[in-house]
Amino acid sequence: MDKITLKKEYLNYGIIALILIFPSFFFGFTGFTTFLGFFVVLVFPAYLFLGLANIDNMERVLLSVFLGIIIGALLLWYLDRIFSSLKLSIGISAILFYSLALFLLYIRKKNQKAS
């Protein structure tokens, strides 16, 4: 990775970290964990899935928030119909969403390499 790309990556991580940490300035650890929870369970999985759509970064980032919090919550609701425990459903959804997203991304990368 060249220096400019690396700097861009660091900037991106820095902004994500700022968004996650900023609420804690006002609401302490509660603010941080609230944001972290939504990011880990709903937003980032949506971001990974949207990597399959071949859209530009701004679209991908914003869509991961908008779709993650609602479509992600809907899928969580369906899981809860099966498991009858929100906390358990959260854990299972995280495992499922991440596994599926990473698997699909891996398949796509493999297909791209093959072609």
Added chain:
Amino acid sequence: MDSFQLKDKIALAVLFIAAFWLWTIPLQNSQMPFGEHDAAYIFAYGDEMSFRDKSFDITGDTPLSTLFWYAGYNPVLGPTGLQYPPPYNLGYALAQIFGSGRIVPPYIFVAVTCFLSVFSVYFLARKLYGFSVALVSSSALLFSFREILMYLWGQRHNVTAYAFIPITIYFLYKYIDSYYSGEEKIKYLYIFFLLLLSTFLIHLSSTVFLAIFSIIFVLIMAVMNRKLPISAKSLKHYGIMCIIAAIVVSPFYWIYFGPTNVETDAGIKDLGSLFLWHKLPQNKYDMNPAYTDYSSSYINYWTIPILIFGAFVLLWRRNKEDILMMSALLTLYILFHLPAFGLIEPGNYRVGRFVVVESYFFYITMAVGLLAIPSLLPISGKQREMSRNAIVVAAVALLIFTQGVQAYKQLSGSYPPILRITPAQYALSGWIEENVAEDSSVHLIGTLTYPKKAFIQVLSRRVILRSDEPPGWREIVEKDLGKFNIPSNLVKGSDMAISLDYVVFDYSDLVLIGDREKIGNFMKMEESMQNNSTLVYNKDNIRVYKYNG
């Protein structure tokens, strides 16, 4: 080149920091819940889900505390039916779980989902018109008077649903544009479709806007291109979308279409109003008049020429982006004029709420107008660029010192401690939850406002009679609901009924404000309770009596 440039990332980060700090001021000032009746109602849903560690089924699961609120509202689902699809309310529950708190985490969720429109508008304006227009319009939205009002009052799911509109119409635009460019990209139609379904899952009014917009925009583009944007090779995708829509919509269909309280009387009712952008009804939609007032939201009336000039620019240019904006404005015009055709009764609050969406497109139109001015001047390209930058700086500065100051005063002055649950009342809620059985209820007298009583009710997870009338009820009854699914311990013949065994005299607010007359009146009521009840709670100027026998 990646469209997500450094200046976008910085702008979005700054907007987020500013929005989070500003919109959470009411929560920073006090970590007690705030809002009107609806705020408490919606809070109850998420709160109950995290309490039970289970999300709600469509019927049978709604919080006990809210059962008697809208008992007869939905004749199909009945009093135990959901009033809203689960996903948005589930957000409250998830916030409580992630943040390990009952009040602060869901209110953080509420604030963030309400100010999402700042980013949605930034995104739309950025994609259509570039960075400068995006910065000006999203800065204006950061201080949006109407959105802040609805956020404070409690129509939060409505505000969140509206926030989806700009980003959703963008993806329809992207699809239509790709179709007519000869390189149809079906992925954009899928994204549009998922966003449209998301609005259905939050609040139907946003879906109504998008449906009307989609028809208008597609028809205009079809006329311009002399062809409808339908392709045979995409038929299977249309079929897939229909199946997804059926799966997502069908469980929640009766939530929206069970109640039939929109009165229509089709016909031309008010032709004259068609010549106005928006004829305000006399009742101002039963809301604070400032909510619909132009000057409250757009600095002052002198911005009208800027708005008109911006609209003229759109009409003059008629690029695809401008067609999209004009379609959105036309959609708003149609929605504001539904009463003129008898399609909804005049003054219906549902129409009034669309003034929030008006702000999105008015701000973008004004920004377009402002930033088009240098193009009219006989100056060089570099001077034009410098002029645009100067306009951006001046516009943002003006917004900060006018709308920004207004927004800060609005938020920092909202819901002072006396208008929120006090620690004493929070403790009362906890006592009620622990000591009052689920098949019993409480008569709450004296708390200063109806919304405060509502929050005590939902936090206690019990049915509460919120009237200040003298005590004497021994049950709360909702008649003729026997045909619905009602918890078995609450059924009495064909009625829904709950025993009322406790009376609360809450003097805590009245002592704080020194209302001796009311204190005197309530103390007389309290005296009448002495012979047939037992004092079971006496703390911080709040007394609870339990009826004997």
